[in-house]
Amino acid sequence: MSTYGKPSIGWFMLSEADRASANRYLAQLASDGTRDELGFAPIYFAFADRFFPGTSVQHAQVRYVFFVAWAYQELLDRNAGQRFSVDELFDIERRFSNRLMKSVKALENSGISGWTKYLVGDRPLVRASTIYWTALRSWRMASPVGGLKSPPTEVHLRSMWPQLTTRSDGDDGKFLIETLFEGLPNPPPGWKNKTGKLDFTLQRGEAQYLRQKWQVAGQGGTQPLLSRLTEAGVTTTSLWSAEVRGVAVPEERLALLLAERAASLACIARAAHSALVETIRNEERGLSDTRHADAFPSLISVHRETALALDVEALRLETGIDKNLVKFIEALLVWLRDKGSLGAISKVLTFRERDLKDDRAYLVSEKRRKDWRKSLATPLDYRWPVVRNMIDGVRNSS
Numbered sequence: 001m002s003t004y005g006k007p008s009i010g011w012f013m014l015s016e017a018d019r020a021s022a023n024r025y026l027a028q029l030a031s032d033g034t035r036d037e038l039g040f041a042p043i044y045f046a047f048a049d050r051f052f053p054g055t056s057v058q059h060a061q062v063r064y065v066f067f068v069a070w071a072y073q074e075l076l077d078r079n080a081g082q083r084f085s086v087d088e089l090f091d092i093e094r095r096f097s098n099r100l101m102k103s104v105k106a107l108e109n110s111g112i113s114g115w116t117k118y119l120v121g122d123r124p125l126v127r128a129s130t131i132y133w134t135a136l137r138s139w140r141m142a143s144p145v146g147g148l149k150s151p152p153t154e155v156h157l158r159s160m161w162p163q164l165t166t167r168s169d170g171d172d173g174k175f176l177i178e179t180l181f182e183g184l185p186n187p188p189p190g191w192k193n194k195t196g197k198l199d200f201t202l203q204r205g206e207a208q209y210l211r212q213k214w215q216v217a218g219q220g221g222t223q224p225l226l227s228r229l230t231e232a233g234v235t236t237t238s239l240w241s242a243e244v245r246g247v248a249v250p251e252e253r254l255a256l257l258l259a260e261r262a263a264s265l266a267c268i269a270r271a272a273h274s275a276l277v278e279t280i281r282n283e284e285r286g287l288s289d290t291r292h293a294d295a296f297p298s299l300i301s302v303h304r305e306t307a308l309a310l311d312v313e314a315l316r317l318e319t320g321i322d323k324n325l326v327k328f329i330e331a332l333l334v335w336l337r338d339k340g341s342l343g344a345i346s347k348v349l350t351f352r353e354r355d356l357k358d359d360r361a362y363l364v365s366e367k368r369r370k371d372w373r374k375s376l377a378t379p380l381d382y383r384w385p386v387v388r389n390m391i392d393g394v395r396n397s398s
Helices: 010-029 041-051 064-079 086-101 115-119 133-138 154-159 204-214 225-232 242-247 250-285 291-308 312-319 323-337 343-360 366-370 384-395
Strands: 165-167 175-177
Touching (some): 041 225, 041 250, 041 312, 064 133, 204 225, 204 384, 225 242, 242 250, 250 291, 250 312, 250 366, 291 323, 312 323, 323 343
């Protein structure tokens, strides 16, 4: 609301700011479910978006894309020609979220977005509609509207909302509503009810719809690895399995090789970082923790050969990473080839983290080290654990 008491469109930008703020926070803390102190996220996102477009580590339940689409469609049917109402969208999301919450055995790890906020009657900072809108765009579930050549962003859709209707010919003055979701399966019976069972189980028609959409979700409308794996029913534990490579096209197999080697290098760098932080923290606080130091040699042994095979220039061309990350990777590879000690890479890791995090860097800030906790380093996973669940959900639909 403006200072003159007149409505403004500032809430459009506020919604986007909330989304951007939350996404920046998540990107800083978790590119693949772990903190990204050393800035490997650009590599992670480049490969994850290529192999599995539209996916996110926040996508706990794939049926959410339909809940969000049905919510927007309901809102369009309800107030066509009017200004977009965030409050009405929130009410719809709260309605189906409450139904979901009453249908699960346990809320913890249920995949229900924002359930802790809903329990206390508050609004989630990032709603399901924001979390899943990228999927709706990337999978071409959302249609180009308002004269756009591609599906709108969430903010663009809301700003052009009143333009999604045109008055029909004749004297009755009816509105014609643009099609926002072409061919979208119908919502379940009683969708608009406030009570009743609602769950995440994909129906057969919904799963088939997703499989069709995934077939053209790649760059330029091509079939991405996500679709190939779904059609082949491949959900192996490792993304680097022969089964995955077997369904990939030649270009994807080359990208998979680069991704695997970069994943191993990131694992080694993260392991070294954790071992260094652990060592410094022990000295400062009189502790004797050796979990990360003990794991470091074995992680080097497992991943060293794969990491050393990384072609840095090919990685740069494939992912578009900046020169600072390239120099950091080159320094790591020199250290690995020389079989350097943990202390020998300390300065490189400290400079890298400080450049990214300033005085929040763990290798710089004693205050931040005080409450430091970290799981053992693992290779970049490029969202594969999330994608495996998606594929299983689609393949096992009723």
